[in-house]
Amino acid sequence: MGAVSLKNIVKRFGVFTAVEKTSLSIAEGSFTTLLGPSGCGKTTTLRMIAGLLDPTEGEIIIGGKRVNDVPIYKRNLGLVFQNYALFPHKTVSENVAFGLRYRNVTKPEIARRVQEALELVQLPQVAARYPRALSGGQQQRIALARAIVIEPDVLLLDEPLSALDANLREDMRVELKRIQERIGVTTVFVTHDQSEALAMSDQIVVMSDGRVEQVGAPEEVYNTPASEFVAKFLGASNILDGRCLSRGPEGAVLEVPVFGKVIVPSAKAPHLVGEGAAKLVIRAEKLLLRRSPPESGAFSAPAEVETVDYQGQSVRYFVRAGNVQLQAINMIDERPFPAGAQVHMTLRPQDCAALPG
Amino acid sequence: MGWSVIRAYTILVYLFMFLPVAVVVLLSFNQNQFGSFPMTGFSLRWFEALWNNDAVMRAFRTSLVLGLLTALISTTLGVLASLALVRYAVPGKNLITTILIAPILVPEVVLAVALLLFLNWLGIGKSFALLLAGHVIFTLPFVILVVQARLVSIRRDVEEAALSLGASPVQTFFSVTLPLLMPAVAAGALFAFTISFDDITGTLFWKPGGVETVPTQIFSMLRNSISPEINALGTVMIIITVGLPLLGAAIARKISIKRGM
Numbered sequence A: 001m002g003a004v005s006l007k008n009i010v011k012r013f014g015v016f017t018a019v020e021k022t023s024l025s026i027a028e029g030s031f032t033t034l035l036g037p038s039g040c041g042k043t044t045t046l047r048m049i050a051g052l053l054d055p056t057e058g059e060i061i062i063g064g065k066r067v068n069d070v071p072i073y074k075r076n077l078g079l080v081f082q083n084y085a086l087f088p089h090k091t092v093s094e095n096v097a098f099g100l101r102y103r104n105v106t107k108p109e110i111a112r113r114v115q116e117a118l119e120l121v122q123l124p125q126v127a128a129r130y131p132r133a134l135s136g137g138q139q140q141r142i143a144l145a146r147a148i149v150i151e152p153d154v155l156l157l158d159e160p161l162s163a164l165d166a167n168l169r170e171d172m173r174v175e176l177k178r179i180q181e182r183i184g185v186t187t188v189f190v191t192h193d194q195s196e197a198l199a200m201s202d203q204i205v206v207m208s209d210g211r212v213e214q215v216g217a218p219e220e221v222y223n224t225p226a227s228e229f230v231a232k233f234l235g236a237s238n239i240l241d242g243r244c245l246s247r248g249p250e251g252a253v254l255e256v257p258v259f260g261k262v263i264v265p266s267a268k269a270p271h272l273v274g275e276g277a278a279k280l281v282i283r284a285e286k287l288l289l290r291r292s293p294p295e296s297g298a299f300s301a302p303a304e305v306e307t308v309d310y311q312g313q314s315v316r317y318f319v320r321a322g323n324v325q326l327q328a329i330n331m332i333d334e335r336p337f338p339a340g341a342q343v344h345m346t347l348r349p350q351d352c353a354a355l356p357g
Numbered sequence B: 001m002g003w004s005v006i007r008a009y010t011i012l013v014y015l016f017m018f019l020p021v022a023v024v025v026l027l028s029f030n031q032n033q034f035g036s037f038p039m040t041g042f043s044l045r046w047f048e049a050l051w052n053n054d055a056v057m058r059a060f061r062t063s064l065v066l067g068l069l070t071a072l073i074s075t076t077l078g079v080l081a082s083l084a085l086v087r088y089a090v091p092g093k094n095l096i097t098t099i100l101i102a103p104i105l106v107p108e109v110v111l112a113v114a115l116l117l118f119l120n121w122l123g124i125g126k127s128f129a130l131l132l133a134g135h136v137i138f139t140l141p142f143v144i145l146v147v148q149a150r151l152v153s154i155r156r157d158v159e160e161a162a163l164s165l166g167a168s169p170v171q172t173f174f175s176v177t178l179p180l181l182m183p184a185v186a187a188g189a190l191f192a193f194t195i196s197f198d199d200i201t202g203t204l205f206w207k208p209g210g211v212e213t214v215p216t217q218i219f220s221m222l223r224n225s226i227s228p229e230i231n232a233l234g235t236v237m238i239i240i241t242v243g244l245p246l247l248g249a250a251i252a253r254k255i256s257i258k259r260g261m
């Protein structure tokens, strides 16, 4: 019932294009995250799915039906907002019951389902309170209960956790994922927080400037970025501009500064078409610093530690090799290298990714 | 030194403003026909006389009906206009707002004459409907100002949540927007009623012959004689125009305390 697909969707506000020709398919029951920096068009996309905005071009299909002309109140969607948007003049149970009142549900059935939804979000004790008398985290749980009690075809959440403080956000993240898995509703989640996206999603849609940069499972998007933007947006990355010398069965051979020739496995260079300008992406936490050169099987280059940013279980180093500065985030078991130390950077071929230049 | 002068001055200004009112209220309970201090005794006879005065009671009923209708129409129009202006992209929004608010800024006499001339030009005579229309035009800005201020503070996403849950736009208005707007709607209606109930300038121009409202009735009674009945009528007016808003505010506070807002 709840698969969503967008076909060549465009949204313009006057002359400004907020979303450029976007096609996307969201599998039934999946947890899909729209991830991207502020202003990239995540909310606009979500609001088009919801029916709060009309796309300028393209089709929106929910559960196999074109819904472009179906108004929001007939789409059977659950919507959760950043600021909860609870009805301040209704009690918690009236809030949760709201959607059921428009659905031919009998009174006792409403009461039962409201109770069930409140138990699902672990707040049955606040049923009689008004929203003002709840904490932010509680309000967001009630907003979630109100959205899922109607058994929506699709659950849409626009940065639902970003108004909560850090600790609560992590708890709610786990909680939200648990509830989503339990009821199995197709979910579209909007965030600009990459760790939220990586932790919760089945599929991540990375957006930038109204365009989709990459769609994939979290580990795919993280390990095999399709563009420099994705590589930089998700985690800390080093990007070396170089050339692709050849593509063979053993992988793509890249010539880059610092490391010289690097062979990237084909699986890590899916977007590299052929020879020519290319970029090598090295995740900061995959660049290991050692005292001595490595055994075979890894690429290596000498470098000097410039700054040391000690973070407890890990350290972020900025190192310099020639005129190139690189970032390395390493776990440590002893003491970190001091600034000025001469080290060897090592890198396993499978930990690199290659992009067209 | 400076402050005590200001304080004394302030007290004098307030005395000057409110002493006559206090005197009117006090004298309305006077037993004696002629107002003089000290009062000779407490009595409700002037109120009783009012009750038995047909002209006054007719004026009272006219004022009441006029005030209620003005409040009803003004509030309905005001809410609709505010909704359109705040929630929808109406072309010429600023111009429309200015025109709707303008009657507050134009001196009442000018407004009264203008409306009268306009209707003469159209060949429409004076009537109760005209009087009502005048009062609506005159009270509408107050309603719009109050309702608009409240409406901008109602978050759009609360309405969007209702829509997403299956309520149509009309159902959303009645189940979410209007209840949240209620304090402003009530305040606007009270404003409209009191202003209409109180109004004399416009009413004198617009009322058809033979129709009197309480203020115009007082005015015409004053032309004949100064009867203590007028004091009693004044007291009733004060109770209504001051008491009603106070009552409204008290009810509004009760409701908001209950909701913890």
Ligand SMILES: Nc1ncnc2c1ncn2[C@@H]1O[C@H](COP(=O)(O)OP(=O)(O)OP(=O)(O)O)[C@@H](O)[C@H]1O
Residues within 6 Å of the ligand: A013, A016, A017, A018, A036, A037, A038, A039, A040, A041, A042, A043, A044, A045, A192
């Ligand atoms: N109603 C509108 N009229 C004009 N421009 C708009 C409108 N709504 C959004 N935009 C523009 O469209 C772009 C995308 O906005 P959108 O709200 O989708 O961003 P977002 O990715 O959700 O960002 P954020 O993380 O800050 O919420 C922005 O540049 C925004 O200014």
Ligand SMILES: [Mg+2]
Residues within 6 Å of the ligand: A042, A043, A044, A158
């Ligand atoms: Mg947004």
